[in-house]
Amino acid sequence: MENEETVSRSEKNTRASQSNNHSNKKKNRWLVPVVGLLICLSLVFTVGLFYFQSHFFVTAKANGVDIGFLSVKDAKKKLEDLNKSEPVIIKSNGKEETIELPEKYEITEEYLKQSIGNHSIKLPINEDYKTELQNKLGALAFEEGTPSQDAKIEKVDGVYQIVPEQIGTTVDKEALINQVLKDVDDNKGTYVYDVKDFYQKPGVTKDDKGLQDKLAILSKKENKSITLDINGEKLTLTKEELQSFMNESGDVDQNKVYAWVEQTNQKYGSIFKPIVFTNVHGVTTKYKNNGSYGWDINMPQTRDLIVQAINSDKETEAITVPIDGDVTQSTTVNKDYVEIDLNDQKMYFFKDGVKVVETDVITGRYNKGTATVPGFHTILYKDTDTKLEGEMLDGSEYSVPVKYWMPLKSYGGVVTQIGIHDADYKAEYFGNKEAYKTNFGSNGCINTPGEAVAQIFNGAYAGMPVIIYGHIYDDAPGEFDKPVDYGEPA
Structure with a gap:
């Protein structure tokens, strides 16, 4: 029994030893490639580290231009296309003016060397390029042209209407220059402009809300019913008179109202009417009034009352005109x-x-x-x-x-x-x-x-x-x- 147990143990040890040897052989087979790969990666990294000290990274771009793997010298050469001279063409009345763009960027090997480790590079702008371009554009001369006309309110056939704006032919030079500068900044690439697209635009169009509101105000004011009581006599302002008091903005011109009151005073005020007198001899004569006998309209107060009535929200207004003087003094002295x-x-x-x-x-x-x-x-x-x-x-x-x-x-x-x-x-x-x-x-x-x-x-x-x-x-x-x-x- 003891011999059998001893033999059995010996066989087990032999089998275990064989199994360990087999496992070690397997490990050795995988170890060699891994070590080799690591060595290769190390070599690649070392080579890459050395390479990218003088070349840009794979994803490197300068102002959107791909410069990956390029040396500083090659990158500079490629980027110089950004400064490629592009003509700016200005069309005017069948003629063309051509302006060559100045160099936009300062592209130097020194700057690129300093930026070689960056993935996104922004090239420095040539400080003089915009000034130079503005000067070239500013030197352009255009025909004087006719100025644009704003939409406005006018009285047509007795009715206030909006007269549409008129597009003129005067070039808005500043707008043209600003557009060219913007397009160049954005590297648009094509720079052709027709001055017709840059004619000065009217400041006010027929669709302007402010103008529409003013027309509505005018319409309301000119159709008011305003009646004056002048020492017992009734006088209703006509639509034409109300229109004559207002400017195009719908505002009442106090000077125009005063002038109208002044004329009305001459017509109604008794101090402006002749004096009729019969003397002791029975002779009846008509004399000029000296301007102090009778009554007349208080013109400043009447003007203010009319202005208030026109500007009020009421559609109908009745004004008792203030009177200066003695209304009991008749033009017949007796x-x-x-x-x-x-x-x-x-x-x-x-x-x-x-x-x-x-x-x-x-x-x-x-x-x-x-x-x-x-x-x-x-x-x-x-x-x-x-x-x-x-x-x-x-x-x-x-x-x-x-x-x-x-x-x-x-x-x-x-x-x-x-x-x-x-x-x-x-x-x-x-x-x-x-x-x-x-x-x-x-x-x-x-x-x-x-x-x-x-x-x-x-x-x-x-x-x-x-x-x-x-x-x-x-x-x-x-x-x-x-x-x-x-x-x-x-």
């Missing part, structure tokens, strides 16, 4: 007034249509320069215990104290320094119709007995009419230096 008859050297004072005073007077000395001038006047103001001073035509000066003084305002709003005042120191000459031809004639004032002028002074007021008529100065020497109105038959 109630309160002073009447002076130069021919008879008489003065009359009427209150509420009733004659209160009739008195002799002495008027201006017989010379047109010192005449008491005919026409329609009003009392400017009243004053008492004052002194009248001035100079006569002969150069002599006068200084006259008076108790009652009522200066007159004449045609055109002229303050003539002529007025009504007391002159009792001439008492003995009142009633002498020729006294005005002597040195007792005044410097234009109406000299009056104190008692009579006191009555007039007490009943008169600023703005009261004073009508002067007569022809005694027609043949007098000199020239009238104040407004004269003889009136005309009414």
Whole structure:
């Protein structure tokens, strides 16, 4: 039994030894190729490391150009195609202008050597190329052409409309230069341009929303119903008048509105209408208004009201026009007034249509320069215990104290320094119709007995009419230096 067990162990050891030998042989067979491969890879790496010290990597690109495996010298040669001269062709009216592109990039072996380990290389730009190109393009000359016209709003056949834009033939040189520079920067490769594509474009087209909005505003404003009440008279603004107030932007021009109000004032205001007067002799005459009797439109306030009405959101507006002056003063003078008859050297004072005073007077000395001038006047103001001073035509000066003084305002709003005042120191000459031809004639004032002028002074007021008529100065020497109105038959 022991021998059998010993034999069995021996056989097992023998088999195990044979198996180990077989395994070792297998390992040796794989080891040799692996070692060889590693040696080869090491050689390749070493060679590659040395190679790519002077050549670019496989995936290397410069400005998008493949330069993998190339040496610095070969890469420079290939990249020089980027600086290949390309013509820029500008077409204008059948003619062509050609500009050669300057070199865009600075391509040097030194720069490439510094970048040899990079996969993506950006070449440095030639700093002068863009300036040089701009200068060449800027030197181009084009025909002047016609400028483009913006779309605008105009009144056509009484209606506001948008007039479309007009394309001109003026070249937008800046836009052309910018486009060329952009294309060159992007390496477009083809640089052909027709100036027709660069005509200056209108700033505003017919589809512009702002223009459309303005047209809508104009349409709304011109179709408004605006009625004015001018001292009881109704006046409705017409569409044409509303249009005349506005500019193309739909804004109201205040100056145009004021001009219209001014014209309307001339038509409606009573201060611009003639005065009708019947004197004590029954003669009816029409005189020019001196501009202060009656009423007129307050023009600044009326202008502002009209502007506000046009700009409001309401479709209908009613305006009560503000009035300056006395609306009760009629253009027919027959109630309160002073009447002076130069021919008879008489003065009359009427209150509420009733004659209160009739008195002799002495008027201006017989010379047109010192005449008491005919026409329609009003009392400017009243004053008492004052002194009248001035100079006569002969150069002599006068200084006259008076108790009652009522200066007159004449045609055109002229303050003539002529007025009504007391002159009792001439008492003995009142009633002498020729006294005005002597040195007792005044410097234009109406000299009056104190008692009579006191009555007039007490009943008169600023703005009261004073009508002067007569022809005694027609043949007098000199020239009238104040407004004269003889009136005309009414």
